[in-house]
Amino acid sequence: MTSQTQTPGIDFAALTLKDAFDLAVLIEEEARDRYEELSAQLVLHRTPGAAAFFAKMVRIEELHRQQLLEERKKHFNDQPVAVRREMIFDVEAPDYDEARADMTTRQALEAALRSEEKAHRFFVSVLSHVQKPEVRRLFEELRDEEVEHQQLVKAELAKLPPDDRFARVDVSDGPAPQ
Amino acid sequence: MNAPVLQAKDYKSDLKPIWCPGCGDFGVLQGLYRALSSIGRPPHEVAFISGIGCSSRIPGYTTAYGFNSVHGRSLPIAQGVKLANPELLVVVAGGDGDGFSIGGGHVPHAVRRNMDLTYLVMDNQVYGLTKGQLSPTSPRGLETVTSPLGSLEDPINPLLYMLAYGAGFVAQATPADMPGMTALIEEAIRYPGFSFVNIQSPCVTFGEDNQQLKAHKATMKTLASLGHDASNQLAALDLARSYGTELYTGVFYRNPNPPPTYEALVKLRQAEQARKARSRHQILEAYLQK
Numbered sequence: 006m007t008s009q010t011q012t013p014g015i016d017f018a019a020l021t022l023k024d025a026f027d028l029a030v031l032i033e034e035e036a037r038d039r040y041e042e043l044s045a046q047l048v049l050h051r052t053p054g055a056a057a058f059f060a061k062m063v064r065i066e067e068l069h070r071q072q073l074l075e076e077r078k079k080h081f082n083d084q085p086v087a088v089r090r091e092m093i094f095d096v097e098a099p100d101y102d103e104a105r106a107d108m109t110t111r112q113a114l115e116a117a118l119r120s121e122e123k124a125h126r127f128f129v130s131v132l133s134h135v136q137k138p139e140v141r142r143l144f145e146e147l148r149d150e151e152v153e154h155q156q157l158v159k160a161e162l163a164k165l166p167p168d169d170r171f172a173r174v175d176v177s178d179g180p181a182p183q
Numbered sequence: 184m185n186a187p188v189l190q191a192k193d194y195k196s197d198l199k200p201i202w203c204p205g206c207g208d209f210g211v212l213q214g215l216y217r218a219l220s221s222i223g224r225p226p227h228e229v230a231f232i233s234g235i236g237c238s239s240r241i242p243g244y245t246t247a248y249g250f251n252s253v254h255g256r257s258l259p260i261a262q263g264v265k266l267a268n269p270e271l272l273v274v275v276a277g278g279d280g281d282g283f284s285i286g287g288g289h290v291p292h293a294v295r296r297n298m299d300l301t302y303l304v305m306d307n308q309v310y311g312l313t314k315g316q317l318s319p320t321s322p323r324g325l326e327t328v329t330s331p332l333g334s335l336e337d338p339i340n341p342l343l344y345m346l347a348y349g350a351g352f353v354a355q356a357t358p359a360d361m362p363g364m365t366a367l368i369e370e371a372i373r374y375p376g377f378s379f380v381n382i383q384s385p386c387v388t389f390g391e392d393n394q395q396l397k398a399h400k401a402t403m404k405t406l407a408s409l410g411h412d413a414s415n416q417l418a419a420l421d422l423a424r425s426y427g428t429e430l431y432t433g434v435f436y437r438n439p440n441p442p443p444t445y446e447a448l449v450k451l452r453q454a455e456q457a458r459k460a461r462s463r464h465q466i467l468e469a470y471l472q473k
Contacts (some may be wrong), residue, residue: 042209
């Protein structure tokens with residue numbers, strides 16, 4: 006997906022700072038909700054390590070959302086929101102395809118890393134369309150934050166022991182016909 | 184950029200999907216919520232009808248009316264619902280086994296009757312819910328628990344099926360392209376008549392690696408990029424032949440002059456009959472003259 010298809014209907018050249026803030030808030034909100042969904046899926050499928058990591062990502066994305074909301078409020082107080090959640094598709098949210106029953110914590114972190122990289126590519130891509138200097142500054146900041154987030158995930162990954170050589174699928178019975 | 188009254192989350196129920204993590208149906212459900220919010224019909228004006236299977240669980244995951252019905256019988260039930268309440272927006276959801284095997288006999292009649300329904304088939308080429316048996320769209324050679332040495336049968340081609348039966352709207356999508364799939368679902372729902380979207384929705388547990396979303400992303404081609412004219416039924420038939428070898432997404436065929444729907448014809452018939460209806464007095468007179 007390109008930045009254009011991820012955000013159908015958004016003209017980045019004409020985007021105002023208020024809309025840019027609201028878009029950034031929605032991007033964090035979408036990621037928060039997706040991590041919440043993935044965490045719930047993995048709890049249901051008895052994959053506690055990865056579920057706990059995704060739950061941690063829920064808190065992190067919510068924190069980012071709150072920080073952006075505060076900034077937005079400083080600039081624009083309670084002015085109405087014009088952009089909609091339906092205008093964005095998986096900008097920072099991990100794809101549904103990233104989750105697997107029995108995935109390891111390492112695999113969950115790798116999924117989060119891919120999502121941060123995806124978000125970075127998004128901001129790099131849209132910056133080539135942004136014309137208003139104040140919007141450009143915000144998006145450059147967000148782009149750089151994505152790099153920081155990647156470093157944080159990489160640091161967490163480095164602390165983890167390597168995955169077992171055998172996946173659970175290698176040592177469990179295959180699915181039986183009914 | 185005007186905020187709509189309804190958001191995608193307004194269609195999401197509190198029930199959490201129990202599909203396997205990574206299932207393509209999660210994306211389809213998300214696309215459905217978004218398409219409905221874009222159309223703007225409130226949940227109480229929408230009904231989801233399904234049969235049996237993983238994807239047939241969709242009605243429970245929405246705030247709209249829903250009927251998780253009998254295996255293969257979603258289309259007859261949906262037609263009954265639509266006829267009883269033509270104002271409802273009726274979406275039929277199910278899998279390839281439910282639609283083209285158990286319910287296969289109902290498909291041509293639903294198509295030729297042309298009610299204003301949208302039929303979304305989540306085609307994963309396998310019976311996932313019952314743990315991985317051959318389904319009507321399984322590719323030849325597929326090894327499953329019921330074909331341990333590989334299938335000896337060619338799959339059904341849902342796109343050719345629907346085009347040959349005369350469906351006015353035939354499209355294919357994949358959740359690997361969420362914006363494209365969402366737009367197609369919306370277009371199908373807006374089509375005034377029977378519309379069909381074959382959604383390649385992979386089964387992560389029993390599906391083949393080359394059928395997963397990452398593979399779709401790498402191989403899918405939009406029909407728009409091929410310059411396909413969706414009003415050309417013959418070109419659509421030709422492109423649909425590549426089902427199983429190419430993953431084309433977009434609208435194969437959209438009837439540029441949609442004929443009246445069955446429910447519209449019923450309404451006309453009822454009006455005609457009402458005009459011809461005799462009063463009680465006329466009926467009594469006719470009886471007494473005899």
